[in-house]
Amino acid sequence: MSGREPPEPELVVEIWRGRESGEFVPYRVARRENQTVLDVVSHVQRRIDPTLSYRFACRVGMCGSCAMTVNGIPRWTCRTRVDRVAGNGRVRIGPLRNMPVIRDLAVDMAPFFDKWQRATGRFVPSDADNRRTFARVPPGSRERQAADAGIECIGCGVCYAACDVVAWNSDYLGPAALNRVWTLVNDSRDGARREHLAAAAGDAGCHQCHSHQACMSYCPKGLNPTAAIAGLKRETVKSLLRGEL
Amino acid sequence: MTGRLEAWLYVAQRGSAFVLAPLVVVHLATMIYAIRGGLSAEEILSRTEDSAVWGSVYGLFVAAVAVHAPIGVRSIVREMTPWKGRSLDVAALLFCALIVVLGVRAVGALL
Amino acid sequence: MTDNTVAYRKTDILILGSGGAGLFAALHAHKAAPDLDITVAVKGLLGKCGCTRMVQGGYNVAIGTGDSVERHFMDTVEGGKWLNDQDLAWTLITTAIERIHELENELGCFFDRNADGSVHLKAFAGQTYDRTVHKGDLTGIEIINRLAEQTWARRIDRMEEHRAIALIPARDGGRISGVLLVDVRDGRFHFVQAKAVLLAAGGGPTMYRYHTPSGDKTCDGMAMALRAGLTLRDMEMVQFHPTGLIAGRDTRITGTIIEEGLRGAGGHLLNGNHERFMTSYDPRGERATRDIVSRAMFEEMRQGRTGPNDGLFITMRHLDRDLVRRQFKGMVERCADCGFDLAGGLVEVVPTAHYIMGGVVFDTSCRTSLEGLFAAGEDTGGVHGANRLGGNGVANSTVFGGIAGDTMGPWVEKSGAFADPDRSAIDAAVAHGLRPFAKPRGDLLDMRERLEDIMWDDAGIIRDPERLHRAREALSGLGEELAETGVATSDRAFNLTWHDWLNLDSLILVSRVIVEAALARENSRGAHFRDDFPEEGDLATSYFTTARLDGERIGVGTAPVEFSRVRPGETLIREEAETAAA
Amino acid sequence: MGGMKYAIASRNHPVYWAFVLHRASGLALAVFVPVHLYTLSLAVREAARFDAFLEWTENPLVKGGEALLVLLLAGHLAGGLRLLALEFLEWRDWQKSIVAITLGIAAACGLLFLMNAP
Ligand SMILES: Cc1cc2nc3c(=O)[nH]c(=O)nc-3n(C[C@H](O)[C@H](O)[C@H](O)COP(=O)(O)OP(=O)(O)OC[C@H]3O[C@@H](n4cnc5c(N)ncnc54)[C@H](O)[C@@H]3O)c2cc1C
Ligand code: HEM
């Protein structure tokens, strides 16, 4: 038939269905220009199998909700083009590693954020009276630059999923939480440097890191938790030797 | 030692690594140098006997390894096997003692 | 088959939403009344959904030397085309100063600095002064991350991935008794009884074909408020951002923002024939205000001069590419991830629905007309009038969220009480929520797309009665269709398709309100443009629209704006008032 | 993670392989050290047995094993220095490429040993 359009190019995706146990189920999805992995997952849920579960919110790499394991590598899916990962026309999508699976592609991120708290990943005001001005912090100062280097974390959990130490030691605070503590340690306005260092030096803290650098290799924001953790190792050792921990 | 066991272990492990680094370089160099033409017990002994320098070098080597290796093995076991906790720590200490005992005997024998 | 059991729990204060409004309310309520049980219930993960996180530009606050609250206020009211509730606007502007210091010094936001270490204030469109505090172009991430950390650190309960579906009145009426929610993860219903409830679900005009907000925002808060009998105001006022990305069919990223600063930095807009067109609409060209640029673009698109995906183009290629790459790093990377070269090529763009100025009528202490129900953030109306200044949005949610917390804490301690719920309201809401499980499977994506087309084509940037009437008809048909459409499974656990249905349910209702309000306003103000009434009308007799649900009908009305602080033609800025007098 | 059987491709990056080598060599050395110390102590008490032992080490298989140990020691040393640099010096971008240098040093030591062996 001459009027027939050529068949749309297709992609075979295998998607994890189930919880901790389950299986990869293949789906055929139409290839589209500029399609992201999140678009593929959405396509399956919206047009093929309405029961597929996954999570997203902002769809532009700001909220860190949409991370999944794509062909064995943790990625933010809303900013990962299919072209980049579908070398052989096949894509396998699973939930993030190192977090309990709720269903299909959605994981429970509670342990990740609990550890953020256990690491004292929160600002503590230093000067209770000085609340009506902005502290003077030259942007070029060493501390500010160090704080800025790690501040744009979106809490996506990619680093946490990539890190084997997290897999081996379920108490390990993990790269994102430690990266946050390092930012605070460098924040000249923060009033709890000692507490931050003490938390980072705890028995599941920075010293458990073997510098695998998976965190920095896969962080979609290009942050470097490895360097942050190395910084914590140095500073905590200094405090330890001074008897301040 | 406060409750910060892991932090102290880290210090000890990295500290011993700092000590080991030059010693291993020396050890590697002598080894590569010494094996030219083959080894014999006599040769080894002639090189080491009554040398205070060699004695302290190997003594230090043994001490550093006795600190360094058990800590390393402990973390490997902790991470890759289900074995954790006190009993593992004791085992690591025993391993440390083993290295010290064998090391003292060996260094003593060489001198 | 369907399990309609409802789990019950209690909390003193229940907060719906974890954007700037919700989290600020939680922190302030906790501070004001540390002994109270406070619970934040949110559709997504706490702090990881909603639009506060997506704020790029920054936070408006009059702290620069030479700037003043009067100036910021006048900019806000003039930008709002005199429709603002002036007391709300005044509260916004004065409290923003307190809030920004709180954000920086207590919560730990680390805003950008000038070379001398003082806080950097940047220019934002539509303002007479540089007054926008920011953290790079990711201000929202900084604000929400810090708010979330502080919330986690306190005794504040979380109900994450719990979606509110109905505000439940007390059995004897007159006040709220709690909220019915669905636990997204297992699909079960929860009734949370509360002494005070904060509505902070953040509106969000996601019923338009192109839209910027995050996927979880579907006007649920406004829909629940309507069903609970509350009045919304200014609902015709939907702000469009001139440059949203188009990445092609079925791409989630379509509609998201291409930064405004690009036009400011000299970027050109081109139509489908690759010709510049802005200069023939406005002498300022691409640098004209949001509404003018959006309308000009819409007009070009209506004329059919479009690109391959029915959009127009933005280009920076006539500028220094390295400079563009450096200055707009985040944006260039984002485009590159979608396959576009922002620095050297053409990126297809389209105006995109960004913000609803309208919302629940509330007062300066965040009370609503329903006793025990408070509201803050993008769910509310009146602060911005007919248009919102860039940078006043996140100020609005954080300012009023904090005020809501300050009000609710002491209010609950003094006069709060648990009221027995109206069981029939719970039953009705459960039955409504379960409806799609009893209906044959339909194509919800197709319905969502039809909704987006109706709103985009007929109730969007340029409106006229004929189109609006067409939209009214189409929406009521779509509503009926939805009621007969099902989701083809009985499994409610993490069932996004069910939530797609619930989303559509909220969106269709609020879309109907937008259409009715747009029909009611017979002039053109701010974001609302009527082809048949292109003039702004008499400012001195300005009125705002109101809408409420009467049974199935939407009742619209108008009410005169009270110029409680300044009248059209006057100013509060001292120097200008003096020069005018001289 | 139980049931979820797919390759953890994220491990396939140079630094991870460096870690694997460092761990394997550390473990092998830790096993070898006690053995090594024990045989050394034999040197005095029973020089003859020790020499017999050394003869045994002339066996090419054993020779190969020894070379491997030297390689491991050199590799572990180089890897250890890399880690110490990474942890105790301020971060520099060259630390990303230091893995290659490490492997180079280790390989060179092993080769030297083999070339020198009679
Ligand atoms: C891309 C983008 C850029 C922006 N840039 C700026 C800027 O530069 N400056 C500025 O001032 N403003 C900006 N805004 C506007 C600003 O983000 C919003 O005005 C403001 O953040 C709204 O805050 P909120 O707390 O009311 O709502 P949100 O932050 O959107 O939070 C709403 C919360 O309610 C939850 N929710 C929704 N429905 C339910 C339900 N049924 N049950 C339970 N929870 C629910 C959501 O999940 C979310 O957590 C921008 C908006 C967008 C989309
Ligand atoms: C005979 C000598 C040595 C033995 C038996 C030995 C043994 C070990 C063992 C078993 C480990 C644990 C490996 C792991 O955790 O993955 C280890 C780790 C380590 N070794 Fe050695 N080692 C020796 C020499 C050295 C030298 C010379 C250096 C130094 C420069 C060094 C530096 C390190 C470092 C830095 C670690 C930590 C790795 C980590 O925690 O990630 N070692 N060693």
Ligand code: SF4
């Ligand atoms: S450090 Fe990077 S990878 Fe880790 S959570 Fe933050 S943004 Fe994600």
Ligand code: F3S
């Ligand atoms: S991947 Fe893990 S081991 Fe350390 S460097 Fe990163 S935290």
Ligand code: FES
């Ligand atoms: S959806 Fe927000 S980061 Fe991907």
